Amino acid sequence: MYWLSVLSVLTVVPLGFATPPSPCWDDMRLKHSWDSIPEKWECQGHPPAGTTIDLRVALKPHRKNALIDALYEVSDPSHSKYGAHLSKEQVAELVAPHPDTLELVGSWLACHEVPSTAVSITHGGSWLTVYNVPLTQANALLGATYQRYRHIETNETIIRTISYALPAALHEHVQTVAPTTYFGSPHALRLTSKVMSNGPTLPNGDPVLQNASSTFAPGAPLPSTCLKTITPECLRRLYNTMSYKPQARSVNQLGITGYLGEFASQSDLTKFLTLFRVDALPAQFSAVVVNGGINDQNQPGVEANLDIQYAESISYPTPNIFYSTGGTPPYKADEQTPTNANEPYLDWLDFILNQQTIPQTISTSYGDDEQTVPQDYAESVCNLFAQLGSMGVSVLFASGDIGVGGGSCHSNDGTNSVKFIPIFPPSCPFVTAVGGTTQVNPEVAANFSSGGFSNYFSRPCYQEAAVVSYLTKLGGQNSGLFNPNGRGYPDISAQAMNFLVVVNKTVVIVSGTSCSAPTAAGVISLLNDFLISKGRSPLGFLNPLFYRAPTSFNDITSGSNPGCGTSGFSAGTGWDPITGLGTPDFLKLQAALG
Known part of the structure; x- marks a missing residue:
C-alpha cells in the first residue's frame, strides 16, 4: 500500500x-x-x-478497531485464522x-x-x-x-x-x-512480592534444603515439604510439567521484564538450581539492558531473582531473557534534565516492539492502581500489549497483592467515595492476569490476591459467560463498590506464598503474585514449546483459548480477597475475581491443544 x-x-x-x-x-x-x-x-x-x-x-x-479485530481472529480457536499471527508490517498497517x-x-x-x-x-x-x-x-x-x-x-x-x-x-x-x-513513574509502581519476615524459618538441617535437589520420579507424590514452603519441585508436580522435555529451545524463549533498577544474578541462579533443580545446571539467562537499565550483578533485586529463578527452573532448558529497563535512580541527570521523566512501560514497549525476535512468553510483576493511570494513557498502553498478542506473544501480569483494594480505597473521581481499586495493567483485556493461591491438596485463594473489575475497560466477549455466571451467583453483594460491566481479572492463578528464593547467596522466603506470574509463564512457555516442536504457531494471546477450556485448570473454590473494609470477593466454582479460572494443569492444556 x-x-x-x-x-x-x-x-x-x-x-x-x-x-x-x-x-x-x-x-x-x-x-x-x-x-x-x-x-x-x-x-x-x-x-x-x-x-x-x-x-x-x-x-x-485510521481504522479504529482493526487491530483488536485481528487480535481476536488469530486468538480465537474457533476462527479460521487462529494461530496465523501477524508480522510487524501487518500490525503497522492496522494501526x-x-x-x-x-x-x-x-x-x-x-x-x-x-x-x-x-x-x-x-x-x-x-x-x-x-x-x-x-x-x-x-x-x-x-x-x-x-x-x-x-x-x-x-x-x-x-x-x-x-x-x-x-x-x-x-x-x-x-x-x-x-x-x-x-x-505512576518507576518507584511508584507497586512490586508484587514481599520477603516474609514472619514466614517459616529455615534452620540448619531443614529437610526442605536437605532434600531440595533430589530428583523425584514423574509419578511420585507431592513432597511433604510443599506444605511448608514452595520450590520448583512443588510447582512442577502441582501443575503436571515433570514429564515434559522441551524440544524447541532453539526457537522458543521466555522473557521477564524488570523495572525499578532490578536485575537478576547469575550466581544466585546457579546456587538456586544447585539447591532446588540440580538437573538444570548449568542453566544461564540472557540479560538485556533497556534505556539505561542495570546489570552489574551486585546487590540483585529480590523481584528479579524470584522471577528468573522460577521461570528458568520450570521452563528449562528453554532460553530465558531478563529485560532490565531503566528510568529509575540511579538516574544520570544533567543540567538540562535534572529529574526522571521516563514512562517505564512505554520505554520497554518501544524497545520490544522494535525487535526482530520477541520471546513467545513474557511475564511482568509490576502494577499501579488503575485510577492513578489516566484512562487515555491506559488505553494506549493496553493497545501496545494487543500488538504483542497479535504477533504471537503471550503477555502475563501478576494481578497484585492488595485484595480488592488497599488503604482507604477512596476514589479519585471527585466523589471521594469508597470503591474497590482495580490494578493496571492486569485490568487490560489484552493481557493474562495471574492471581495467587496457597496451600496444596487442595489449593485455596491467597487472601492478598488482587482481583475485581476494571473501571476503564468493558468486559471482553471471551469472558462474558464466565463473568456473568459469577455475578449471578454474587447477587447484590458488594453492590456499588465495583463496576459489574468491567473487564474481570485475574484470568488464571498459581501458587503465591512461601517461595524459597536465593538472594545474595542466601535463601529467603518470598510471597506475592510476583511468585504466581513467572510460575504460570513457565507453564505457558512449555506449552509454546510443545506447539512449536510440532511445527505449529505459539499460543499468542491466551485468554480466548483459556476461557474455552476451563476444565484444563484446577478450579479454586475457597478463599477470599478482603480489602477496603470488606470481605472482598469469594472464590467458588468456575471463574472468580480472585483466582480466575484456576491454576494450570499442563497435561490437560496440552491435550486440549491436540
Missing part, C-alpha cells in the same frame, strides 16, 4: 510538516486533568530553566493513522516551532516521539504547567503536569500524550 510505503520512509527520515494554519491552533480543549495532586506526591515547584523532556504522542488509527492525522499533528508542532528533525515515528506510525522539548515549549503545546513532583515515600522526583489540553481539532486524532498526567 502507498500509505505503508510512506510510513516506511517516515520512520527513517525526518517528518515533513504541512504549512501551519492560521490562527495558530489556539482553540485548546482539556484532554485530562486531576482534581488535585495525586496521592503521595508533593509539588516542588518549577524545574530549572532550560529543562527538557521527550514527548510521546499516541495517534488514533496506521489517517494521512490527515500526521499532517494536522505536524502543522500543530510546526506552529510551535518544533523542528522536524526532532520528531520520529514508531510503532507502525501510531506514535510520534518529540525529542528534547523545552518545558516552556511543552507548556505552550499542551496548555500545561509542568512542575517537579516528589514521591513522599520513595523521595523520587519526576516532572509532570496535573492537566493538559490539545487543540480541539486534534482530539479526534490524538489518543494521549506522555509524560503528562501519569504519576
